[in-house]
Amino acid sequence: MNDRDFLLQFDNCTLPPELFDHKAHLRLxxxxxxxxxxxxxxxxxxxxxxxxxxxxxxHQKFNMTITNASVYAVNHFMKDENSFEEFIEKNPQLLSNLKALINSHYSYDIFADKNARELFIEPDVQPFI
Structure with a gap:
């Protein structure tokens, strides 16, 4: 699926949920x-x-802190790639190790924090920027 169709289907909620996996979050x-x-x-x-x-x-699966942390991580690794596929080929750790990367910014398991679902909790070990 091309980027335009991906964004359109995601925005109008017609993208099948089985296609909105971890890689699709990073692509977004x-x-x-x-x-x-x-x-x-x-x-x-x-x-x-x-x-x-x-x-x-x-909605219970949504987590504002993980969403923001993922956006920060993608931003950190972005260079001058022309496509998402090129970007992810250069940064496979975002597919295989994002949870550990995010947790390295916190002194506790942010994935288990109930407050992190509704609001962004700033890192307490190392800022994202």
Whole structure:
């Protein structure tokens, strides 16, 4: 699926949930950063993923802190790649080890923090930027 169709289907919640996996989350972040920059991408991704999860009855899976941390991670590794596929080929650790990368910024397991679902909790070990 091309980027335009991916964004359109995601935005109008017609992207099948089985296609919105971990890699698709990273793709969304990459596309948003490329188009709008980091600050707007953080806002857009949070709003869009929350809306998408609610629409598909999975709002309990949404986590604002993990969403923002993932956007920060994608931004950190972005260089001058021309496509998401090129980006992910250069940064496979984002597919295989993102949880550990995010947890390295916190002194506790942020994935288990109930408050992290609804609001962004700043890292307490190392800032993202």
């Amino acid at each position: 972040a990459w596309l948003q950063i490329k188009e709008y920059g980091l600050e707007q991408a953080l806002k857009n991704c949070g709003e869009q993923i929350s809306k998408y999860a609610s629409f598909h009855g999975d």
